[in-house]
Amino acid sequence: MERELISKKDLLDQTGISYGQLYRWKRKQLIPEEWFIRKSTFTGQETFFPKDLILARIDKILNMKDDLSLDQVAGKLSPSLPDYEMRKCDLMKRNIVSNVVLQRFAGQDPDPTVYAFEMILYLYVIDSLLQAGDMSLEEGERLLAAMRDHFPNFEGKPCELIFLRKMGVSSFALVSVPSQVYFDSGVKIVARLSMTEAIERLKSKLI
Amino acid sequence: MDNQPYGDLNMSGVGSAGGGRYRRVKLEGVGKVNGNVSADDFRLNGVSTVRGSVETKSFFANGKLKVEGDVSADQAEMDGLIDVGGSLTGHEAVLNGYLKIGGDCEFERLRAAGGFEVGGMLNAGFVDIALYGQGKAREIGCESIRVRKIPKSRWKEALRNLFPRWRPELLTGTIEGDDLDLEHTVASAVRGNRVTIGPGCRIERVEYRTEYRKHPGAKVGKEWRTGE
Structure with a gap:
């Protein structure tokens, strides 16, 4: 089962975010490393993302970042299990x-x-x-x-x-x-x- | 970090120590630390090797340091020759000298004067590079980057032609970011919002969104405007 991928350029065009934002979110670990999939294309190395995952994630970050700081967003998104009972x-x-x-x-x-x-x-x-x-x-x-x-x-x-x-x-x-x-x-x-x-x-x- | 009392590690002269959790680590002279170190403050003066990772709030290295694992430091100040086998991450870094990183390098702010080699990706918010020697990274992602060359004498110019490693140039695969201001950069692709390609650049492909300027002394293969 192949996941549908989206190239970095298409992603930026579609969501309207910039390279800088994308990399900042990556540094803050809002976007996990595993989603950056490198593939070689005829224009050289390109980065792709799992389409459904990344679009949902960016949507979520954009919605949350208005009232939360990036670090707070990171806490909410981190895959670790919270101590919640x-x-x-x-x-x-x-x-x-x-x-x-x-x-x-x-x-x-x-x-x-x-x-x-x-x-x-x-x-x-x-x-x-x-x-x-x-x-x-x-x-x-x-x-x-x-x-x-x-x-x-x-x-x-x-x-x-x-x-x-x-x-x-x-x-x-x-x-x-x-x-x-x-x-x-x-x-x-x-x-x-x-x-x-x-x-x-x-x-x-x-x- | 919690308030439990931890000891300091002070080493002067020649010696070796074990890793662990310290309050302050101060290495002077020739030393070796076996194992992972975590500390509030890490200072080096001299020549040292850490056989493990370093995790600290402030990281100050003056001399020659080799860390076999990762380094994570909120504030990093590096003078001299620093070799990190893993990745180097933190908030703010100032480099004077030569830095070699096996993995990725991630900072919010990075100011570097000298040369560097990043085996993985250089990901930083604001990057300011002044090249004395060669800078190398597999790829660069940032918000804004500025690359400049240090002006130098004719004698050094002659020497540099003999040793290509000393040619002040930034070699990388791709550079992506919002504000890119490049000089003396060799890359296969540069993608950004506002792009300025200065003298000494050799770039195969430039993609820009709003603004593009090119110095007559730069060589650019293809130019593209995206996001129309």
Whole structure:
């Protein structure tokens, strides 16, 4: 699966930002190093970016920088997991994770149970896959186990979740980013989502 | 940094020390530090090697320093010969002498007089370069950059022709930024908003957005106006 790329020049034209801004944001780590993809073209070396990621990110920075300083923006965007905890009943009340998911995966915990950010993230990811209609509840249970076992191994480095199915049998993979994965022809990739983005989305919902 | 009391590292003469967390590090003479160092204040006078990384608020090096890892310093002042194996990052840097960096170099402000070699990318907000010798970087990204050559005597000119390494020139792949004011620069591409190409430049491709000026003594392959 190839990601759609955008060249640096097109990006600047489209978003109206300047080279200086782009490099300043890179220095502040608002734009991760992995997104700068160097490729040789007929005009020499050019830099490309994953189109969907970079456009969303620039949009976000431009929106936030009016009322926050760049360092504050950097804090909000950094992929590291915040020390954020929340009670189960608050998750339900604020509709961050749907009731169905909470009942199924955390039904035995009493309402005041406090979840760490990781756990909220897992539930959130499962919830979004379920709501998209890609995944069944049984598969959700396996996904939860897989994330619990392996997600901490990335230690905050960016990673992606790939959900694939072959002949009706599903499986999950967590891969580091950027990476290239190829499958045989029978495999259908049901969903591929960036955990980093999920973290960001969740963070903006929580904070 | 927290308020826990840390010791100072003072070294004079010839010696070696282990790395670690210090309040002040002062190396005078010939020394070696084995391991990563973090300190509020790092000062060097003399010849030293750090076999690890340096993390400090203020970084002052006078003499010859080799750091095998990365250096991160809010304020960096470097006089002499500095060799950093990894990357050099911080807020503000002043260089007098020769700086060699294996990785990337990132500063908000960088003022350099002398020569340098950056293996990776030079990314800085404001760059002011006065070249005594050769400057080299794989690519440069900035908000504004100014490159000038130090005026010199005829004798030195003759010497420089013998040793090409001493020719005051900036060699780089691409330079991208908002305000570019270049002299004696050799690059394959220069892209910016306001671009001034001064004497002694050899540039294959210039892309500019609003303003472009070119000195008759500069060689430019293709000129492009973008963002119409």
